[in-house]
Structure formats: C-alpha cells, structure tokens
Amino acid sequence: MRPFTYTRASDPSLAVRELAANPTAKFLAGGTNLIDLMKEDVERPSAVIDISALTLTEIKPIAAGTSKGGISIGGLGKNTDAANHPSIRQHYPLLTQAILAGASGQIRNMATNGGNLLQRTRCPYFYEVAMPCNKREPGSGCGALEGINRLHAIFGWSEKCVAVYPSDMAIALAALDAFVRVKRPNGEERSIPFTDFHRLPGDTPEQDTNLAHGELITAIDLPQNKFADRSYYLKVRDRASYAFALISVAAALEVTGNTIVQARIAMGGVSHKPWRALTAEKMLVGKEATAENFKRAADAEMAAAKPLEHNKFKVELGNRSIVLALQMAMNGGKA
Template sequence: MRPFTYTRAKDPLAAIKLLGGNPNARFLAGGTNLLDLMKEDVERPTALIDISELGLTDIKTITAGTNKGGISMGGLGRNTDAANHPLIRQNYPLLTQAILAGASGQIRNMATNGGNLLQRTRCQYFYEVAMPCNKREPGTGCGALEGINRMHAIFGWSDKCVAVYPSDMAVALAALDAVVKVRNAAGQEHSIPFADFHRLPGDKPEQDTNLMHGELITAIELPQNRFADKSYYLKVRDRASYAFALVSVAAALETQGNTIRQARIAMGGVAHKPWRALKAEQMLIGKEATTENFKQAADAEMADAKPLEHNKFKVELGNRSIVLALQMAMNGGKA
C-alpha cells in the first residue's frame, strides 16, 4: 500500500472542500471496497477523508417534495440498518432481500448505503495490475474483451470495457426508481435519478458514475409505490455462499386482479450498471400475470443481448431468471 494522508472530517461541507481540493483524494466511509483496492494497488489515493462520523444515517419518511410519502435513507447509514429497518422491510422488501443477498453480516455492518453504490467492478483484469484495463488505466486496452469473460457483460458494453457492476442493493434501487441526493462544493444539494447515476462504459469506462469529484452522497430516496406485496430479488451465483451474481433480477409488480398495472424489472451481473429491462416492463403492462406472458417479456428483453465468447450461457440464464423472478414476485416471494 502506498503512502497517503488521513483526515477525519468534522462536517459534510468541510469534507467536500477537502476532497475537492485534491483530485487524488478519496472519501473513506466503511472502506469495504476502497481499502481492498488500495491493498491491490488498483486505487492509489494520496489522501483519505474519513466521513464516517458526519451523521447522514437517518432512515425516515419523506414529508415534503416530489417523493413525499416515500423513504429517505442516509448516505452514511449502514447496509445492516437499511435491510433491517421496519420502514424498509414493510414498504420495500425487495431492497431488504437484495441487501441480504449481497454480502455477509460482517460486511453489511461496515458498508454504507452511499459506498455500496460506488463499488467498483470485480473484473479480474481490473484487479490484476499487470494486465491491460481501460477502467484502471485508460488507453491500455481491455484484457477481458478477448480473454476469459465468463462473468462479463451481455448488455451495454463497448470495445473499451466489458466489465459488470457488482452491487445487489443497486439493482433493487434501480427497480424501485430511487433518487440519489448529492451535495456539491458550494453546499448545494441536487438529485440524480437512479437511472442516470451509473454510466455505461462508452469511450470512458474509467468513469463509473455521473457523480463529480468532490460531491457527497447525502441520502437515497425511495418514492412511494404499491410493489411491497409482489416483489422478489433473485440472485444466481456460482456458490450458495456470498458471491457476485452471474445474473440477478429485481422484479416488482402492481396488479389489479390478475392484470398487471405496473412492472419493474432490473438485472445485475449483465452490464456496466444496473440494467433496467424496459422492453420486458412495457410488454407486461395491461397483460395477465401468466407464465406465458412472463416468457414473452423475457424473450423480448434478452433478444438484445450481445454475449461474449465465454458468457453465452447468460442469455438463457437471464431469460429463465426474469421468468422465475416474476413468478416469485407474483406469489409474494413464495415458490
């Protein structure tokens, strides 16, 4: 690990100013991802700004604004507290399921909500500093493109990067139309719709999100919905123990009788960001909640997949996972 300075911030604005004044500084909250990257010499910050004591941990009902009636989760709240909070369990069980599927209890106790969103890819070429990686060192190439790419993207990739985004929590947040609240160096707060928070690789795979350097995630807001009774998070992985998803699906339905009024489907393990299955969602609106309609919606979504040499299995796996997640959601999470 390389030398760095350490500063404990006393308030959010001070933290933002400290970070903004140094392009090689990083915020340190739970540290469950950043410290690993530093040990592997992937991340090389010259300064760490500890923000773990800034507060920003409340989970509460939103009483004003466009998301009135929804829930706000502090950006520095712990994943454990989010997963176990009564407001989340009762109104957004999909989020609880995703967080619990994502990591061990020890990691959930340390990891923060904002930090979870900022996880970097677990691509082996990104972690191996002897290999080319445009995400780690722009312009060096993508080792996974012609390499061992079993775990990699089937949607949204470019010739610059085929890595996938690892968070389970974020897949559920994408399906729930979450909003990320951000404070900038001027002390002003603005909102980023979750669909716009993470980026596809394009020509700049080193930029994971649309968060600017020096900006701080203060909260994540969840709008009100009617998905609580019919939602499910399905994660398919190589082992039953904690592992990153080959494919995951967050599915949520609002129905009237057996007719689907609204559908939300997001996928993990298939793209550089949580992948909203918009074609599948649109196909389901107004349809009967039947296995045949679920299959047609899944077929429509997966038709646009572009698998690599070693991950063609993800197309069929994604198809079956969408169908199963929708079936489980329709049954209230029961087989």
C-alpha cells in the same frame, strides 16, 4: 499500499470542499471496497478523507408534501440497518432481500449505503495490475474482451470495457425508481434519478458514475409505490453465499385482479450498470400475469443481448431468471 495523508471529517460541507480541492483524494466510509483496492495498488489516493463520523445515517419519511413521498435512507447508514429497518421491510421488502443477498453479515455491518453504490467492478483484469484495463488505466486496452469473459457483460458493453457492476442493493434501487441525493462543493444539493446515476462504459469506462469529484452522497430517496406485496430479488451465483451474481433480477409488480398495472425489472451481472429491462416492463403493462406473458417479455428483453465468447450461457440464464423472478414476485415471494 502507497503513502497517503489521512484526515477525519466532522462536517459534510468541509468534507466535500476538501475532496474537491484534491483531484486524487478519496472519501473513506465503511472501507469495504476502497481499502482492498488500495492494497491491490488499483486505487492510489494521495489523501483519504474519513467521513464515517458524519451523521448522515437516519432513515426517515420524506417530508410530507413532496412529489415523491416515501422514505429517505442516510448515505452513511450501514447496509444492515437499512435492510432490517421496519419501514424498509414493510414497504420496500425488495430492497431488504437484495441487501441480505450481498456479501456477508460482517461486511454488511461495515458497508455504507452510499458506499455500496460506489463499489467498483470485481473484474479480475481490473484487479490484476499487470494486465491491461481501460477502467484502471485508460488507453491500455481491455484484457477481458478477448480473454476469459465468463463473468462479463451481455448488455451495454463497448470495445473499451466489458466489466459488470457488482452491487445487489443497487439492482433493487434501480427497480424501485430511487433517487440519489448528493451535496456539492458549492453547498448546493442535487437529486439524481437512479437510472442516471451509473454509466455505461462507452469511451470512458474509468467513469463509473455521473458524480462529479467532490460530491458526497447524503441520502437515497425511495418514492412511494405499490410493489410491496409483489416483489422479489433473485440472485443466481456459482456458490450459495458470499459470491457476486452471475445474473440477478429485481422484479416488482402492481396488479389489479390478474392484470399488470405496473412492472419494474432490473438486472445485475449483465452490464456496467444496473440494467433496467425496459422492453420487458413495457410488454407486461396491461397484460395478464401469466407464465406465458412473463416468458414473452423475457424473450423480448434478452433478444438484445450481445454475449461474449465465454458467457453465452447468460442469455438463457437471464431469460429463465426474469421469468422465475416475476413468478416469485406475483406469488409474494413464495415458490
């Protein structure tokens, strides 16, 4: 680990101004990702600004009269508290399931909600500083493109990067049409639709999100929806616990009778960002909630996949996972 300066922030406005003034500074919240990356010499901040004492932890209803309604989750609240909050369990069980599918209890007790969204890829070429990686060192190449790419992307990748995004929580937030609220160095706030928060790699894979340097996640807003009774988070992995997803699917349905009024499907383990299965969603609206229609929607979504040499299995796995997640959602989470 390289030398760095350390300060402890006591005010959000001062914190964002301090970070904005130093292009190589980083915020430290739970530290469950940043510290590991610093130890591996992947992240090399000249300064670390500890924001863990800031009081951005509250889970509360969004103010009455706003267009979204719903619940706001503090950006510095812990993953465990979000997953176990009664309002989240009752109205957004998909989010609870996704958070509890990630990491271990000890890490969830430390990890923050905002930090979860900002965690970086677990691509082994990114972590191994002796290997080329455009995400870590722009212009050096992508070792995974022609290397061992079993765990890598099948949607949205570019010649510059084929890494996948690791969060479970974010996949559910994508399906729930969440918004990320951030504080800017000039004191203003902005709200980012979740589908616009993370980026595909394109020519700049080093940029994971559309946050500007100096911006601080203050909250995550969950709009009201009618998905609570028919939603499910499916995570397929190499081992039963403490593993990142080969494929994950967050599925949510609003149904009248047996007709689908709304569908939300987001996938993890397949792209540089949470992947909204928009093709499948559109196919399902107005259709009967049947296994046959679920399969047709999954087929249509996965037809656009572009697998690499070692991850062709993800196409069929993704297809089956979408169908199973939709069936489980339709059954209220029961097999």
